[in-house]
Amino acid sequence: MSECQGKWLYVRAVLAAMSTLCAASPTLGRSKPTCRYLPGDAGWPSNKAWNRLNGTTGGKLIRGTPLAEPCYFPESSFGNQVCTSLAGNWTSPETYPFPVSGHGCTLGNLAAYALEIDSATTVVAGLKFARENNIRVSIKNTGHDYTGRSNGQGYNSSFYTGPAVKVGAGVQFSELYAAAASRGLRVAGGYCPSVGIAGGYVQSGGYGPLAASYGLAADNALEFEVVTVDGRQLVASPTENSDLYWALSGSGAGNYAVVLSLTSKAHADNPTAGATLTFANIDPTLYWAAVGAFQSHLLVLDEIHGFATSWGLNNQSFSLNVATLPGGLQSDIVTALNPFIQELKDLGLPLTNYNTTIFPSFYAHFQHYTFPPEVYSTNNTLGGRLIQRSTIQDRLPDLVGAFRQIAENPASPMSLISGNTINVSRKRIPQTPEWNSVLPAWRDALYTLNIGILYSPKATPEKLLAYQRQANEWQRLFGSITPGGGAYVNEATFDNPNWKKDYFGVNYDRLLNIKKKNMIQISPCGSIRPLVLTRTGRSLMMDGSVA
Known part of the structure; x- marks a missing residue:
């Protein structure tokens, strides 16, 4: 690597x-x-x-150069043969869907x-x-940025003693997990094999199947090797350029410096238990009662150290895509899920799929549930919210009602609802609030929620705007249910009017001051602020200033 x-x-x-x-x-x-x-x-x-x-x-x-240019310019030397080839292979890793229209390609x-x-x-x-x-200038690592922002010394610190990995920018989780496993280690990273750890992932917090065991990726960051906008190559750690380290550890990428490498904690590997289960919506009343029961059971699973889940639902079915229990036995994960399975039986809802596993390492578990990596193009708009434990305890009917409202929305082609449990509370992750710039709402969250709409690549601009507005409305809906919460900046709407509070919280002013000292985009035309496209083809900051 x-x-x-x-x-x-x-x-x-x-x-x-x-x-x-x-x-x-x-x-x-x-x-x-x-x-x-x-x-x-x-x-x-x-x-x-x-x-x-x-x-x-x-x-x-x-x-x-636009990939689909041959399909939009008949006078192109590539001709129709290239266009036909591109259109026929758009699901492969190197092509993308595009509808041919009478408009030009830009x-x-x-x-x-x-x-x-x-x-x-x-x-x-x-x-x-x-x-x-x-x-x-914008910086792209591996391109998994839904909001569109996309050599040195060895590490030595009195703050941490133990195994660590130094990872160059661009290294993906499929590579990192394999390299760590070959040395009897594992690293806190993400679910998607093709995401790179050192880019916007760790710099925005970064959750994954090991978050409940070791914290967010930003909680594991020990050191960044960077190049600043004035051309200096620096090391940022808790003891060296500490403000820059603090900002890079959890507040959003592309604002402070170009990261060349990340040094992160590594952890001893051991067997990992896993599970999947699915049930169908054969009766709406029973189905949504079961969804509520699962939400309540997440509070039980939350008490099991290291237990993580990734789940999704729509109006047809619910799926626990993967449960992860590092260091657990297969019998442990069966015991953990049994009370919920019994609730399904009591409701009269049969499981359409239920499987438990045990693998000798985390990487083997990860391979089983995520490999081979499916590389494909999708068209969707995405929003999100951090769902607090108190929301499940105090406002469960409102939460499930919001799920049902989205899933049964007849105006949406296909609604997306998914969650990933995290448990990175202070009692689990002992760092003080000043250690990094992770949004404090993460510490009270039971899981991070994704909501969105999957739509046709032939959707008109008017439809796309309507879908984006719908995603914004849904994100606001969950905001009203989770007062004082926030959202994962990597998986949220790009034009949220409450972006400052939801994505940065109490850290915003300090982050802005750090950015001014390490400016990639010089004020007043740049900051850690989202953009809104205008009819003129230019962009406007959410607070009205010009970019």
């Missing part, structure tokens, strides 16, 4: 709103523009300048140029070019 394997630094112009406010104005005596240049602006770098950057970086510059929100990062030198060159030419 190379330290920079697969990492991309994206140099792109983020769409900006109200160009008259963003452009330099000689009549006002400004010597510099107040916002970044876009392709087509007079100040956008020339082809000669881009060619110089390509030469400086040893040919690492990539020009952004990059949209994708990068105009990208740099393939193979060293810190390339990062420095890219950031220097962006700074000197007044263009925006």
Whole structure:
């Protein structure tokens, strides 16, 4: 695993709103523009300048080109044969769905140029070019970012003694878990094999099947090796550049520095028990009663150290996709689930699937439930909420009612509802609140909830807007049921009007100050704030300022 394997630094112009406010104005005596240049602006770098950057970086510059371009431009030299081939293989890892229409094919929100990062030198060159030419930079690790933000010394610390792994940016969980298992170890990571640990995952908190055992990925972060916007290569740890370490450990990626590597705690491996079960909606009254019973039983499972679940439901069926119990026996997981299974029997709902397992290592368990990785394209809009223990205890009917309202919504093509239990409370994870910038609401959460809509790739822009509005309404619905809670910034709506409270909470002001000291996007045109696209094709910050 190379330290920079697969990492991309994206140099792109983020769409900006109200160009008259963003452009330099000689009549006002400004010597510099107040916002970044876009392709087509007079100040956008020339082809000669881009060619110089390509030469400086040893040919690492990539020009952004829409994959589906041959299908939109009949005059393209590729012709219809390439279009047919692309359309016929859109579910493979290297193609994506696209409806052919009478409109042209544009990059949209994708990068105009990208740099393939193979060293810190390339990062420095890219950031220097962006700074000197007044263009925006976004950072992409492996691309699992639903909201669209996408060498050094060894580690030594008095705060931690034990096994650790140093992981280069771009290394995915399928690789990391295998490497750790070969050494008798396991690492707190995610469910999806193709996610990279060192990017937005750990920098936004990062949950997974081992969170109930060891905490979030950010709780396990020991050190980051980074390049700052001014070209310095630094180590950020609790004792060195501690503010930068604090911000990188849980508050959202792409704001503070380019991460080259992460040093994370590793843990001794041992056998891992697992389970799956499914039941169908053969009677709506009984079915939703069973869903409520499972929610209540999560409080029981929450008391079992290390017990984690990943589950999903719709109006047809409920599925416990995987239960994970590190260090447990197969009989332990049977005992843990038996009370809920008995409740299903009492309701008269049969199980359509029930299976328990025991594997000699966490990685073997992970492989069984997630391999082979299914690489496919989906079209969905996503929202989310952290569901507190108190919500299950005090407002269970409201919660189940919200699930049912979404699942039975006739206006949605297919509704998505899923949850992943975490249990990263302070009694389980002993770090003080000042240790990292993880949203405090995580510590009171029983699970993180995902809600969304799966739709056709041929959906019209009007439909897409309607689906996004629906997801926003659902996220607000769960917000009203969970006052004082929050949401996982990686799995939530990008245009949430309560983004500051829901995604950053009490940490926001400190994070903003740290960002100002390590600025990737210079104020007033950039901050840890989401964007709203306007009719002009530029973008506007949620507080009304211009990007």
